[in-house]
Amino acid sequence: MSTRTVIPMGPQHPVFPEPLQLKLSLKDEKIVDVAPALGYVHRGIEKAAEKNDFTQNVFLVERICGICSFIHAVCYCMAIEDIMKIELPPRANYLRVIWGELHRLHSHMLWLGLLADSFGFESLFMKFWEIRERILDILEKTTGARVIISACAIGGVRRDISDEHLQEILTVIDKCEKELNGIIPVVMSDTTVKRRTVGVGVIEKEKAIHLGIVGPVLRASGIAQDARMTGYGAYKYLDFKPVVEESGDCYARAVVRAKETYQSIGLLRKAINQLPSGDILTKYKGNPGKAAAVSRVEQPRGELIYYVEGNGTKNLERVRVRTPTFSNVPALSKMLPGMELADAPVIVLSIDPCISCTER
Amino acid sequence: MTQTDTQPQEKQFPVLEGAENITIDNLTARVKKLDEEGYRLLTATCLDRGEKYEIYYHFDKDLTMLHLRLLVNKEEEVPSLSLIYLCAFLIENEMKELFGVKFSGLFVNYGGRLFLGEDSDITPMLKCVDC
Amino acid sequence: MFLNSGNTVLIVFMAVFVAPLIGGLLMGIDRILSARLQGRIGPPILQPFYDMMKLMSKKPISGTKIQIICVFVYLVSMILSLVLLMTGQDLLVMVLVLAMGSIFFILGGFSVKSPYSNIGAQREILQVLAYEPLIIFYVVAIYLKTGSFMTFKVFELKDPLLYSMPLFVVALIIIMVIKLRKSPFDLSTSHHAHQELVKGITTELSGRHLAVIELVHMYEMALLMVLAMLLFATNLWIGLALGLFCLFATIVIDNITARLTWSDMLRFAWKIGVPITALNLAVIYYFSIIKK
Amino acid sequence: MANFLGAVIENLFKKPATRPYPFTKREPFKDARGLIKFDGDKCVYCGACSKKCPAAAIRVERAEKALYFEPFKCVTCGFCVEVCPKDAINQEFEYRKPDYSKSIEKYGPSAVPAPAKTEAPPSQA
Incomplete structure (x- = not known):
């Protein structure tokens, strides 16, 4: 044996x-x-992005990831707007934050559910997904689709959210918060859950930078790094503070994500209250010029980086996508050895792997 | 895009704003210094510039990004950063596979079979795929 | 009632043909109840039978001949132990036959190449190790009360066993959690431990051979119910209610806990299950001495 | 360990959150992005939609006055609806139904009736 x-x-x-x-x-x-x-x-999406018209790429990059699709589109549009020097109307910036945070909310809910499933806690898994469904419904009501919402466009957003829907978002997130209050503290203190997550897959603060981890995994190791701190879009008006945990194990990662769901709810409330009125789309002319731009945003899984280079035609010279899981996968080789086989699913899920993102 | 193939010399390529030029010889030393200063390696971007590869290394410290720009001839070997930053091994394997960049001292070598299949013999991200 | 030889044929018939139907129905109820606890609608109540029918209609591609033989031995020993139990025979023999079946099942798991199957078999050994002492203690307690290992003696008692062995309900729930492969101890195979072992010990089984395993689970369910009914043998309906209560408790426990590791399972079964049952045994022993 | 007991028991007495899907369907939301339909009479066959379609699901033959649409390539992004100068493209709320084959829909002026579905592959991939 x-x-x-x-x-x-x-x-x-x-x-x-x-x-x-x-x-x-x-x-x-x-x-x-x-x-x-x-x-x-x-799937060779980076190559396909060079062959496509740059406006079509908005829909292409959304399909890199099935969960945080909108945020991919935001990041790509930010890079193009940087190259073409397009100023966004303030309302568009806020709407991007609202949809982005809704995406983060449902992605974290999905992850918390999957984590519960990874250690065989089926009822918890179903509960999280039940709550997630409400957020997907509100996404469908406001944009027309559940996950790949195609609401972003270069220069702004394609659809506006009516006041009625804004109110509905507020009531839905109130309801979600109430339900989360019922289960998240329960989960975080459950003996069997703690037994499976505390001290599992630890990454110390010192090693974290060399392993290149990003996002909630990095923040769970005690490093306050969140691309939203750069204040892109409307985040600079929302007084954003990252969530940080110290212990660097699977439990800390779960706590970071659980707290971030509350944070997202807070950001959504703030953004909806401050939402300015006005245009949602800036019209632009021509093609991206010969310039390069790097943009980064915070996905639910971590920091997302786009390098976009134009060459004066409607095609782009290069679109490089660095997704968060691509950075987090090497860390698995340090987390797994020494653990039990039973811990493997929990550890692998704790980085929230998105393989379609990783391979593009 | 076909312009790239016919007249590569005349084409002017943009340079990323604020990028710091670097050569193969002082790459490792510079990155080691950045590591000591507490920079994170975000990623690297490879671009096909006809005769040469242009590689950008993106670093970050306290929300400020720093870009290193490296121009190498297509035959030259680039020293791998995977012994300084472990996470570099995936990035470098990807460049090796999709662009054909040669790296020396890769920590884990997928041998060009990270994303592509066993029977694939092209480097698909090059501007002219057949050469 | 179990002594009548005319009845024996009927009881054997019940054990072989009716018991799996009841077990399957209970599995169906189990699935619906689990679903409702999770906020789902769940499958129809006959789903376990539909699953069996579908498995039967598929072409089996099984790993080795040895495993297939083992699977059938497992089935036969499970039926045999149920027959022994229901006809009021020796409980110790029943336990041994049951354990033999499990051992063949494990051997079958080891006989194939799949690492999932091998690790599942290792875990199955640990599961047997965890619940077997509890069953033995259960049998010993019955012996202390009735002065015999024969099951039919239980039915001759005036007071139901439950009054003197209340802590064995806990033991029974632990046995059920392990035997029915529920969280927190769903380790070796199952609908549940898929996150680690995919299909565990049954990885290499398919088609009708897998259907046999499902059939064994149905017998197992019936066997556990009969074991629970023994605790209230004076009125079998109350006994059945007790069994269903244990089943419900098991399902609830399944839904409020995460899966633990094998070391936790051994620790729990030996450190909590064994002392509780031992305490009950000691009390019974004490009173039996006083009586004398 | 018993922390979740309350939530679980509550679930037992609550209506399940799931739906037996093919039997009970949820009404599509207003403004949901579903099926794409073309109006062959309004269309001037300019080809703007086919140029902008990110999935290359539309092919316009100007000379033939015909528009070929491959519904199984379509990603329902609605970009064609946005760029159409004549508002000849409609997006319905319903989702696409499953089908046995990836058929191609042909649209043209109603004066020249054309079969709604053809199996002919488009000339370019």
């Missing part, structure tokens, strides 16, 4: 929503080595 077993975890595995393979070498039930294998959903 003490010989090494190699478990091919994935590419088809119930715990991964997307195809990723981890070859886990086990000694009894202890993981001694791990080798990630990617490449199951590489």
Whole structure:
């Protein structure tokens, strides 16, 4: 029994929503080595973005990720607006924040549910997804689609949110907050949940930077880094403070995301109260010139970076996408060894892997 | 885009604002210094510039970004940063695979089979795929 | 009532043919109840039978012959132990036959190459280790009360066993949690531990061989119910209610806990389950001495 | 351990949150982005929609006065509706129904009746 077993975890595995393979070498039930294998959903989107018209790319980059799609589009549009020197109307900036935070809210809810599922807590999983469904409904009401909402456009947004819908968003998030108050503290103090997450997959503060981790994983290791701190879009008016935890284990990552859901609700309330009236789209002319721009925004999974370079035609010279999971995957090779096989699903999920993002 | 293929010399390429030029020889030393100063490696962007590769390394410290710009000939080997920043191994493997950039001292080498299939023999992100 | 030889044939018939139907129905109820606790509608009550029918209609592609033999031995021993229990035979023999079935199941898990199956088999051993002492204690307690290992003696008692062995309800719930593969101890295979082991010990089984495993689960469910009914043998309806209560408790526990690891399971079963049952045993023993 | 008990028991006596989907359907929301429909009479076959479609699902043949639409390529982004100069494109609230084959819809002026669905592949991929 003490010989090494190699478990091919994935590419088809119930715990991964997307195809990723981890070859886990086990000694009894202890993981001694791990080798990630990617490449199951590489779609060549970076290349396709060079072939497309730059306006079409807004819809293309949205499809990089099925969960934080809108934020991809925002980041791409920000880069193009930087190159073409387009000023956004203030209302558009706020609307982007509102939709962005709604996306973060439903993504975190999805993640909390998946985490619960990874250690076999089905009722909790269903509860989180039940709450998530309300947010998806409000997204569909305001934009016309549930997840890939295609609401962003270069120079602003494509749809406006009516006052009636704004009120509805407020009531929905009030309701969500009330329901979350019922379950999040319960979950965070549950003995069995703590037993599975505390001290699992620890990344110390010192190692964090060298592993290149980003987003909630980095913040759970005690480093206050959040692209929203740069104040892009309307965030500069919303008095944003990042959520930081110190212990760097799966529990800290869950706590960071749980607190961020409350933070998102707060940001949404603030943004809706401050929402200025006016235009939602700036008209622009011509093609992006010969210039390059780097833009970064905060996705639910971490920091997203776009490098966009124009060449004066309607096509772009280069679109480079750095997604958060791409940075977080190398950290798995440091988190997994030494843990039990039973911890593997929890640890892998704790970085919130989005493989379609990673491979593009 | 076809212009790139026919007249690469005449084409003027934009340079990212505020980028710091760097060469193969002082890349490792510069990055080591940045590491000591507490910079995070965000990512690297590779661009096909006809005869050369242009590689941007993006760093961040306290919300300020710093870009290093490296121009190398297509045959030259670029020293890998994966021993300084572990996360660089995925980024470099990706460049190696999609652009054909040569790296020395890669920490984990996927051998060009990170994203592409076993039978793939092209570097798809180059401007002219067939060469 | 179990002594009548004319009845015996009927009881054997019940054990072999009616018990799985009841077990399947209980599994269906289990699934609906689990769904409702999770806020879902859930499958129709006959879903376990539909699953079986679908599995039967599929072409089996199984790993090794040994595993298939093991699976059938597992089925036979499960039926046999149920028959032994229901015809009022020796409880110790019943426990041994039950354990033998489990061992064959585990051997089958080890006989294939899949690492998932092997690890599932290892965990199944640990599960057997965790619940077996509790069943043995249960049998010993019955022996202390009736002075015999024969089940039919239970039915001759005036007072139901529950009055003197209340703590064994806890033991029974622990056994059910492990046997029915519910959280927090759903480790080796199952509809639930898929996050770690996909299909665990049954990974390499398919088609009608997997249907056999489902059938075994149905017998298992019936067996657990009969075990619970023994606690209230004077009125079998109350006994059944007790069994259903244990099942409900198991389902609720499934939905309010996360899955723990195998070491936690052993620790829990040995540190909490064993002392509780041992305490009850000691009390029974004490009173039996006083009586004398 | 028993922290979640309350929520679970509450669920038991509550109406389930799920829907038996094909039997009970939720009404589509107003302004939901669903099926794309063209109006062959209003259309001037300028080709703006086909140029802007990110999924290359529309092909316009000017000479033929015909518009080929591949509904299974469409990503329902609604960009074509936005760019159409003649408002000849409508987006319905309903979602696309599943089908056995990826058929191609052909639209043209109603004076020349054309089959609504054809199996002919488009000339360019």
